[in-house]
Amino acid sequence: MMTYHFHRAKLALLAVVLIQFTVRCAVADELDLVYQWTQLGSESETGQRDIQFGTETSNNGEQFNAYGNLPMGVSHHKGRLFVTVPRRRPGIPATLAVIDMRSTTGVNNPPLDGYPNFLINRLHPEYAADSRRIVSVYRTKVDSCDRLWFVDTGYLEYPDNPRQVQRPSLWVMNLNTNRRVQRFEIPEEMVEFGYGIPSITIDVEPDRCEDAYAYIPDYQWRNLYVYGLAQNRMWRFNHNFLSFEPRFGRFNVAGLQFVWNDGVFSLAIGRWDEITKERPVYLHAMASISEIVVPNSVLKNETLARSGEDYNERFRHLGPRGPNTQASGHAFDEKTGVLFYAEVNRNAIGCWNSATEFHPENHGIVHLDNKEMIYPADVTIDNDGMMWVISNRLPIWIYSRLNVNEYNYRIWRQMPARAINGTICMRN
């Protein structure tokens, strides 16, 4: 009797598991793989060494170093993917690279080109400063006015020989002409060094392109810099909520344990509120599982920023996202109202529907993969509403050693409405 019941219970459990599995498969549209690399500039399928990214050696005499070329950020605009390769090792031909998807066939090891060209990415002999060149970029953003925005940290993070080549600067490129339309040097009074700037977020309405603001987090100094394009000025916010949470600095990725203390890392702009006439700006630190919110009218107000503590109450702790939800980037999808997180501590893309209460129970997962999505380093949403993700196994690269015969770097995409299908983020 005991055995019979036990078996029945087991069978019932199996049935439930099978049904759940089937239901999940029927609705959940995980992210699609777009490209993957073993190494940048590695042998392609045809056995041809990729010329564009493989043989550029004239970077101050540095030799091309495939292992040192770790891709970090991704953004998309009309068939072109912008991929960044921060200069953390010598031997990087282009810190800002582009993939023309129309002339790229296949998924494996597609070639990269320098953007806007290799020359502008090149380092001078003796690392001489040059305001026309780009030194090191972490992540980019395409705005609704066909412009590419990024911060050149100006900083070479070479382990044996770190150096600030030039002041960190904000760049704006016109993507229709591939010309630079703005370059703004981040003043010393904002920050001394550029190496803590991991991302940038643009606040602009498509019909008012000149009235744009860039929100720039600094995880090292735990500051937030705001640049007003119309004003051509920059101001700074300082707040305890821009810091890390000491209890959530432990990471466990691909069997590697480490402790980070990175502060504010990413900002995402939410839905327009008809009543308050402003948008919420969501932000979080890397070593944290909390989300903070501040109205964009506060960030845009230079007077307020310079007033010191007057804005202290305007930054609000929205709440915790749940265990192990430490995230690098996040992005807000206007159409579904869903915020997507690149969750580095559980190799996942997480989600929260902004129409629901901010609560761990209202947070879901749209994609989780402990092998192929190790360390999602960036998530962006393009002007057609497509979500793009890059994963790069960064902790293995830093604390262990990548297997260069495996695929290590991957770019993914999915439409948000399909990604959230069947998850808790679908409601409304």
Ligand SMILES: *[C@@H]1O[C@H](CO)[C@@H](O)[C@H](O)[C@H]1NC(C)=O
């Ligand atoms: C969600 O999944 C259901 C069931 O598979 C499907 O019929 C529907 O078209 C999907 N919706 C979207 C937006 O993908």
Ligand SMILES: *[C@@H]1O[C@H](CO)[C@@H](O)[C@H](O)[C@H]1NC(C)=O
């Ligand atoms: C900016 O903040 C200052 C100081 O709080 C306030 O007086 C002013 O009205 C604000 N400006 C705007 C445009 O909201």
